[in-house]
Amino acid sequence: MKGRSAIVTGAARGLGQAIARKLLEEGARVAIWDQDGEAAQDSAEQLSDIGPTHSCAVDITSPEEVATALAATRKMLGEISILVCNAAIPGPNVPAAELASTDWARVMEVNVTGTLLCCQAVIPDMVARGYGRIVTIGSVAGKEPGPRIAAYAASKAAVISLTKTLGRELATTGVTVNCVAPGAIRTRIFDGWPESYVQELLAKIPMNRFGTPEELAEIVAFVASRRASFSTGAVFDMSGGRADY
Structure with a gap:
């Protein structure tokens, strides 16, 4: 990964920041993309010593903003070899029958359309150069959805399906597209969820603990490297034993 340039979306804090840190440690140059520009700058400054x-x-839901950010990133870091689509929102924790259509649409717009737009932005140049690594961040919820997270679970199922589609479309180009699907990792995404629901999530994990951002970052770094050269359209689980397919 040394000398290659990467984009990590939603990297101002939490999982994205942990992924950005790991890619830097592996030798990559990293662009921190986030809707919160001030937090993105702070994150970049914190990591710049690495x-x-x-x-x-x-x-990331705006094609124009994605194009502008990509142009600025190329100018600063060079051509992009790695894209990690991490940015996502959880949506409300309510029964599906009570889910507002506006909340459903917003979750789909950020988690699915935003992922697609970022992929569409980098794919042409990756294909032209014959090399690229795209890593989407799914969720075990996209494979084994639970109650009260209909929008989030459906969006992550869509991300998994999109990943498989792109992986097959680009299979002979030198560009791989894979998904990492974590189970529950306790970050600020849990802040809007009842503690009783969080404990229900914990009870489903055979290892009897939540994952850590650093554990997710390790898997992402592998999938984003040359080492994962014969995997594309794949889903790498990190669920503490919860996922069974």
Whole structure:
């Protein structure tokens, strides 16, 4: 990964920041993309002692903003070899029958359309150069959905399906597209969920603990490297034994 340039979306904090840190440690130059531009800049500054960083304030649901951010990133870090689509929102924790259509649409727009737009932005140049690594962040919820998270679970199922489609479409180009599907990792995404629901999640994990951002980052770094050269359209689980397919 040394000398390659990467974009990590939603990397101002939490899982994205952990992934960005790991890619820097592996030798990559990393662009921190986040809707919160100030937080993205702070994150880039925090990580800059590890390796070259760049920050962009970008709404990944806007094709124009994605294009602008990509141009700025290329100018600062060079051509992009790695894209990690991490940015996502959880949506409300309510029964599906009570889910507002506006909340459903927003979750789909960020988690699915945002992922697609970022992939569409980098794929042409990756294909032209014959090399690229795209890693989407799914969720065990996209394979084994639970109650009260209909929008989030459906969006992550769509991300998994999109990953498989792109992996097959690009299979002979040198560009791989894979998904990492974590189980429950306790970050601020849990803040809007009842503690009783969080404990229900924990009870489903055979290892009897939540995962850590660092554990997720390790798997992402592998999938984003040359080492994962014969995997594409695949889903790498990190669920503490919960996922069984």
